[in-house]
Amino acid sequence: MIALGIDIGGTKIAGGIVDDNGSLLDVEYRATDASKGKDYVLEGIDELITELCSRCKPDAIGIGSAGRIDVDSGSVYYATSNLPNWTGLNLKRHIEDRHGIPTIVDNDVNTAGIGEMWLGAGKNEQSTVCVTLGTGIAAAVFVDGKIVRGGRWSAGEIGHMILYPGGRPCNCGQRGCFEQYGSGTALYRSYNERRGEEAIASGRQFFELLATGDIAARDTLDAFISDLAVAFISLANVYDPDLFIVGGGLIDTKEWWWERLERHIREQANPAVASMKLVPAAFKNQAGMLGAAKLGFEYVAELNASK
Numbered sequence: 313m314i315a316l317g318i319d320i321g322g323t324k325i326a327g328g329i330v331d332d333n334g335s336l337l338d339v340e341y342r343a344t345d346a347s348k349g350k351d352y353v354l355e356g357i358d359e360l361i362t363e364l365c366s367r368c369k370p371d372a373i374g375i376g377s378a379g380r381i382d383v384d385s386g387s388v389y390y391a392t393s394n395l396p397n398w399t400g401l402n403l404k405r406h407i408e409d410r411h412g413i414p415t416i417v418d419n420d421v422n423t424a425g426i427g428e429m430w431l432g433a434g435k436n437e438q439s440t441v442c443v444t445l446g447t448g449i450a451a452a453v454f455v456d457g458k459i460v461r462g463g464r465w466s467a468g469e470i471g472h473m474i475l476y477p478g479g480r481p482c483n484c485g486q487r488g489c490f491e492q493y494g495s496g497t498a499l500y501r502s503y504n505e506r507r508g509e510e511a512i513a514s515g516r517q518f519f520e521l522l523a524t525g526d527i528a529a530r531d532t533l534d535a536f537i538s539d540l541a542v543a544f545i546s547l548a549n550v551y552d553p554d555l556f557i558v559g560g561g562l563i564d565t566k567e568w569w570w571e572r573l574e575r576h577i578r579e580q581a582n583p584a585v586a587s588m589k590l591v592p593a594a595f596k597n598q599a600g601m602l603g604a605a606k607l608g609f610e611y612v613a614e615l616n617a618s619k
């Protein structure tokens with residue numbers, strides 16, 4: 313069997329041809345250009361699928377998209393303005409009408425987690441929390457071999473756990489969310505806050521300063537690690553995972569914080585969860601495509617079983 317795995321990201325749309333052994337046979341990309349609007353993004357997705365379909369005959373299409381996705385209907389339950397007018401869109405219906413191939417849609421962090429569980433760091437595991445630390449923070453949660461999606465398709469939105477009541481405003485409408493303290497974006501904002509000026513504008517600049525021995529950067533990193541530890545310990549007490557699988561853009565800087573995060577957790581967590589393990593994600597950019605394709609295979613099997 314062959315499935316297309318489509319990963320709709322903020323900057324690019326990735327599409328892969330995947331066989332049911334998990335081999336990625338071919339890959340194609342398009343720029344998302346979300347600022348050009350919903351129709352433009354959809355056109356990019358359609359073009360990408362048409363191109364991939366000219367190279368194979370897929371049995372299914374799996375799609376991972378930003379936003380909270382109603383997996384049953386294939387529509388977007390809620391998405392931020394990063395993908396304009398995405399909320400309410402029935403992506404499954406759109407793709408099936410256009411391409412005539414059974415399609416299933418899930419949240420992009422979930423599809424990446426499914427990819428890691430299928431072929432990556434979570435292979436052979438049953439209970440994991442797959443955390444993405446990037447410009448934002450989210451997780452795919454697996455308990456006893458099943459992904460947890462929740463009543464409003466919002467399970468795993470760990471970036472919006474409140475760490476500091478009344479703290480920094482978040483684009484979700486709350487204040488003091490984890491994402492405002494533990495993400496790559498938060499790192500440089502925290503640094504600027506500490507300095508009392510807009511000194512830097514990216515996570516990359518932050519780590520450059522850190523490498524020069526900048527004291528404010530060092531203090532910012534200390535607070536960042538401490539906040540991450542608090543969040544991971546809380547998650548461990550809620551889900552009791554065998555493993556935390558950690559991916560996302562910040563993983564590229566892990567030599568600065570990984571070991572200290574592990575130490576903080578060992579020192580502060582209760583004995584029941586202090587032995588929890590953290591492992592880096594096995595895939596950088598392919599997990600989303602692979603996981604989306606895996607969902608596609610499962611969906612087709614389900615359709616065939618109900619015939």
Ligand SMILES: [Zn+2]
Binds near residue numbers: 472483484485486
């Ligand atoms: Zn929030």
